Amino acid sequence: MRKNTKFFFLSIVFIIILFYLPCLAQQGVGNVTRNRAAQYYLGETDELVVPVNVWGFVMKPGQYMVPNNTDLIDLLSFAGGPIEGSKISKIHLVRSDDRLGNHVWKINVKKYLETGDMRQIPSLKPGDTVVVKGTTFHWISKFFEFVGRLAVFAQMFYFIAIAEERINR
Secondary structure (H helix, E strand, C coil): CHHHHHHHHHHHHHHHHHHHHHHHCCCCCCCCCCCHHHHCEECCCCCEEEEEEEEECECCCEEEEEECCCEHHHHHHHCCCECCCECCCCEEEEEEECCCEEEEEEECHHHHHHHCCHHHCCECCCCCEEEECECHHHHHHHHHHHHHHHHHHHHHHHHHHHHHHHHCC
16 A cells, blocks of 8 residues: 555646646746847838737737837737736736836726726837736636646545555455
């Protein structure tokens, strides 16, 4: 039975690593200073476009080349909009500026949707990163989903141990 216990614990550790190692894989990149003029490009119709990033709980995260002076709402629309479980009341806009330094703004898009007040929706600059985080409820449900999966494996190993015990009698 001792061999089964070791196998059980090694299996649990393997499962935890399998599910959560990808979350740890992303590492930060150092502060990169770039020439501001090199961050603007001409699009297909000779309009000025800039690269911006969208991360997190949107339909299509990634880097987008958007027209200059695109606002946050337009960018979220380009990315397919927020998905279920997104926290639109606190969207982070990360901007690096040579003069102002690094800054993070928290933007309440939910308030914009309720009032229509565009004053709180910023225009994007080259290299901006927009991060749409998940709600607390989403993360709690993910936790219980993971615990449920672990319980299924634990129950499976328990039944195997009982079957082996009955066979060895």
